Amino acid sequence: MFAAGLVRDKKGIQSFDIPKPQITKPTEVLVKVKKVGLDGTDFTLVSEDLKDLAEGRDNIVLGHELAGVVEEVGTGVTTLKRGDVVTMTVRRGCGQCHPCMHNQSDMCMTGLFTERGIHKLDGFLTEYVVDEEQYIVKVPDTLANYAVLLEPISIVEKAVEQIKIIQSRLPWACGHPDHSFLEENWGRCKSAIVIGAGPLGLLATAQLRIAGVNTTTIDIVPEDHVKARLVKQFGATYMDGSLKQPEDVVARTCQSGNASIIFEASGASEMAINLIPCLLRSSIYVMTGIPRGKSRANFDADLLLRTITRYNIVIVGSVNSNRSHFEKAITSLERIERSFHGLLNQLFTHTFKLEDYEKAFSLQDPNRMKVMVEV
Ligand SMILES: [Zn+2]
Numbered sequence: 001m002f003a004a005g006l007v008r009d010k011k012g013i014q015s016f017d018i019p020k021p022q023i024t025k026p027t028e029v030l031v032k033v034k035k036v037g038l039d040g041t042d043f044t045l046v047s048e049d050l051k052d053l054a055e056g057r058d059n060i061v062l063g064h065e066l067a068g069v070v071e072e073v074g075t076g077v078t079t080l081k082r083g084d085v086v087t088m089t090v091r092r093g094c095g096q097c098h099p100c101m102h103n104q105s106d107m108c109m110t111g112l113f114t115e116r117g118i119h120k121l122d123g124f125l126t127e128y129v130v131d132e133e134q135y136i137v138k139v140p141d142t143l144a145n146y147a148v149l150l151e152p153i154s155i156v157e158k159a160v161e162q163i164k165i166i167q168s169r170l171p172w173a174c175g176h177p178d179h180s181f182l183e184e185n186w187g188r189c190k191s192a193i194v195i196g197a198g199p200l201g202l203l204a205t206a207q208l209r210i211a212g213v214n215t216t217t218i219d220i221v222p223e224d225h226v227k228a229r230l231v232k233q234f235g236a237t238y239m240d241g242s243l244k245q246p247e248d249v250v251a252r253t254c255q256s257g258n259a260s261i262i263f264e265a266s267g268a269s270e271m272a273i274n275l276i277p278c279l280l281r282s283s284i285y286v287m288t289g290i291p292r293g294k295s296r297a298n299f300d301a302d303l304l305l306r307t308i309t310r311y312n313i314v315i316v317g318s319v320n321s322n323r324s325h326f327e328k329a330i331t332s333l334e335r336i337e338r339s340f341h342g343l344l345n346q347l348f349t350h351t352f353k354l355e356d357y358e359k360a361f362s363l364q365d366p367n368r369m370k371v372m373v374e375v
């Protein structure tokens with residue numbers, strides 16, 4: 001079976017053969033891969049040559065955003081049947097810590113988890129995959145075209161869940177009791193800054209807007225770029241951070257009204273840290289972007305610590321997601337499609353066949369958003 005990924009002692013994306021997986025337990029499901037979405041993690045794993053191979057293996061299949069169709073189910077599978085459109089969660093728990101034993105491997109405490117297409121487990125850039133029913137999420141037929149977005153949306157879902165849980169410390173965020181963070185209308189009377197307008201930042205922007213949050217999204221592309229256009233079409237304000245010095249971006253961001261939420265989705269660490277003073281009192285900063293470099297920034301540490309302490313600010317990191325977030329992501333995706341019909345299609349800027357995997361990974365296009373691989 002054809003597969004694309006990383007190979008020991010070789011640099012760059014490679015193709016290789018792996019055996020077709022078989023159902024070996026009653027609870028397993030065989031899925032035919034249809035589409036795989038690539039994201040920054042995939043490109044970084046290749047460009048930075050970050051291989052995390054399983055013991056006894058010389059290669060790992062990449063790809064962790066799946067759209068597939070169930071081909072065959074084990075005798076004990078109850079929720080899926082042949083022909084169902086599905087996607088799959090990414091992380092598999094360590095089997096040792098309490099979060100992992102309670103379906104919260106995204107919160108694993110040992111770090112001994114594995115991840116499909118990232119850490120020690122094969123991903124989806126191949127023809128068939130097998131996994132346990134519990135990791136496979138059925139996608140409604142109406143959302144089949146967007147199934148690969150459920151993984152990135154689940155990342156946003158988890159981050160928003162962190163915001164809501166932590167901010168429930170503040171039942172009276174405004175004068176309306178039905179605008180508290182655990183209510184349906186939690187986003188009303190709130191403002192947010194999203195850093196980054198890549199697929200994750202845009203999906204965060206869409207989700208915050210649907211919740212009613214007044215949102216400003218920052219990136220470093222001009223106003224007529226597809227990212228900036230989408231930000232505006234989602235009803236948010238776009239700010240081009242490239243034209244200004246970091247101090248100016250901070251000043252302008254803070255000036256445009258301080259934020260109750262900052263959602264970091266770029267991994268631009270210096271900008272991320274410099275924006276802390278733009279938060280309102282008793283507000284929250286959630287970080288989802290992962291910087292891969294070794295940036296040494298200069299900032300006013302006293303100002304930052306003073307602000308964090310005196311303003312009761314929470315800074316929280318959020319990584320990965322579990323099945324519950326994928327299920328919530330389906331509801332969010334339905335709402336995004338209803339509110340912003342067809343806009344999500346604009347995220348899919350490039351599509352390649354699996355055989356053209358090299359082109360998919362070497363693509364240099366300033367308009368690149370979500371790269372899709374069709375199997
Ligand atoms: Zn664990």
Ligand SMILES: [Zn+2]
Nearest residue numbers: 174176179189
């Ligand atoms: Zn309110």
